[in-house]
Amino acid sequence: QQQVKQSPQSLIVQKGGISIINCAYENTAFDYFPWYQQFPGKGPALLIAIRPDVSEKKEGRFTISFNKSAKQFSLHIMDSQPGDSATYFCAASISGGLAGNQFYFGTGTSLTVIP
Amino acid sequence: ETGVTQSPTHLIKTRGQQVTLRCSSQSGHNTVSWYQQALGQGPQFIFQYYREEENGRGNFPPRFSGLQFPNYSSELNVNALELDDSALYLCASSAPQGPEQFFGPGTRLTVL
Numbered sequence: 001q002q003q004v005k006q007s008p009q010s011l012i013v014q015k016g017g018i019s020i021i022n023c024a025y026e027n028t029a030f031d032y033f034p035w036y037q038q039f040p041g042k043g044p045a046l047l048i049a050i051r052p053d054v055s056e057k058k059e060g061r062f063t064i065s066f067n068k069s070a071k072q073f074s075l076h077i078m079d080s081q082p083g084d085s086a087t088y089f090c091a092a093s094i095s096g097g098l099a100g101n102q103f104y105f106g107t108g109t110s111l112t113v114i115p
Numbered sequence: 116e117t118g119v120t121q122s123p124t125h126l127i128k129t130r131g132q133q134v135t136l137r138c139s140s141q142s143g144h145n146t147v148s149w150y151q152q153a154l155g156q157g158p159q160f161i162f163q164y165y166r167e168e169e170n171g172r173g174n175f176p177p178r179f180s181g182l183q184f185p186n187y188s189s190e191l192n193v194n195a196l197e198l199d200d201s202a203l204y205l206c207a208s209s210a211p212q213g214p215e216q217f218f219g220p221g222t223r224l225t226v227l
Binding site for chain 1: 119121148150155156157158159160163171173205207209213214215216217218219220221223
């Protein structure tokens, strides 16, 4: 059973446009929600993350919107650039003491930004 | 500050063989997690090591095993390789206070 469901599978956006990727989860114990960016042949790189006690977090052109009651969160990329073309993964985890936490990843969204 | 490193970059094995993948955690990080990423999929959690002991395991058979060393580096061992084990294997390290996990570049394993 997929713990985190991600959509769309692929997305094409014009340069300067807004890219929006959505994720939904079921486990209300999740308390940490990161987004990762992955280029072909590379490992995922942490972009931005949010805790459920806030509804929005912004870092540069990247914003996470979080809806706790709907158990949904989304990534918005403003002023999308060709260099943003990559695969994006949402994830969720339950923080566990001093020993870290297991991440549950979505299935990924392939973003293409057209010049 | 050195990030997470993994070796080797690529590896080709035949079915039934055994493989060892290595990971060096980021400076100051004492927890290492291993993930398997099949082509076109999100990473799947294999297991996590903290203070040299396994601390949490995903839905992977016992032929997937690991080690963590006193310097927090880690190994992933896979015995009796199967074709479906072909994937990108990712190592992620995290600091004691967590929760961020920082990934290495991965090892691409191909099983023929």
